[in-house]
Amino acid sequence: MQGETSSARKVMVVAEPTRESAVALQYALSHAVLEQDELVLLHVENPNSWRNTFTMFLRRPGAGSSSTMGCSDGGGGGEDFVEEMKHACKAAQPKLRVHVERVEILEGKDKASVILFQSMLLRIDLIIIGQRRSLSTAILGCRRSGGSMRGTKGIDTAEYLIENSKCTCVGVQKKGQNAGFLLNTKTHKNFWLLA
Structure with missing residues (x-):
């Protein structure tokens, strides 16, 4: 029994309402996590984001958690899609320990540094993040990135x-x-892993 405990890892998947995040979770469940591991779904919320303000406005009338329909298209709020991801984990690997961490970006911080800090705080062994790459990014290299997920020093969050x-x-x-x-x-x- 001691061997099982020592080999258990903490794996973090960055949970966002995006296709890339769903792909990261799919990879984690099919190739990265084992039954004895613990899976942490980390959602970093930006309280100053116009999308979060708009989503909260739409959710107010149905304050109960039963209103999960309105934001499943990938542009929605933090709680609905993270719970859906957690349920998908339980369906794929029923014995896997899964829990959700939600944090907010503080003034002056960016998403990448918040995720990095949380990974150290939670003693994560493996981080899995969905990555979006455009053709120009792939050609020019990882240091020059476009898109909205920029991290510290001008590179994207995943990089x-x-x-x-x-x-x-x-x-x-x-x-x-x-x-x-x-x-x-x-x-x-750019390591290719066949499904």
């Missing part, structure tokens, strides 16, 4: 975590319906 986390961080992209995953770590760039 910042890959380069700066104390534990292993895997950036995951899905290539085609059955084509597998494209993975990025500090030591392996």
